[in-house]
Amino acid sequence: MAQYLAMTYTADVDWWAPEHAEELAEYRKFGVDHAERITQSAVLHPTSTATVVRVEGARGGQVVTTDGPYAETKEALTGYYLIEAADLEEAVAIAAEIPAAWGGAVEVRPVIAAR
Numbered sequence: 817m818a819q820y821l822a823m824t825y826t827a828d829v830d831w832w833a834p835e836h837a838e839e840l841a842e843y844r845k846f847g848v849d850h851a852e853r854i855t856q857s858a859v860l861h862p863t864s865t866a867t868v869v870r871v872e873g874a875r876g877g878q879v880v881t882t883d884g885p886y887a888e889t890k891e892a893l894t895g896y897y898l899i900e901a902a903d904l905e906e907a908v909a910i911a912a913e914i915p916a917a918w919g920g921a922v923e924v925r926p927v928i929a930a931r
Contacts, residue, residue, distance in 0.1 A: 822899055824893070824921075897911075
């Protein structure tokens with residue numbers, strides 16, 4: 817089986833806030849329904865908690881950090897699922913069931929195994 821990273825792009829919200837409980841339940845259902853194919857998953861904190869890291873010049877240059885999101889967007893990277901699937905077609909079929917695909921987007925990429 818190959819591995820695919822399904823990255824969810826949705827509204828940049830606090831998923832633990834009570835007003836998102838119903839939608840979060842849909843994500844939990846997806847996780848249960850596809851538990852045999854999901855090897856890892858996570859929800860990310862809102863982009864306001866992010867720190868962007870850059871190195872000026874090349875390796876060893878000055879490290880510069882910026883608090884908050886890199887850019888303001890309608891949709892942000894809000895989570896991911898690491899999926900095992902026979903091929904891209906199967907990974908896409910699974911990704912289509914992630915609630916983010918219904919009102920946002922899910923980006924699916926094959927994972928290169930570490931050596």
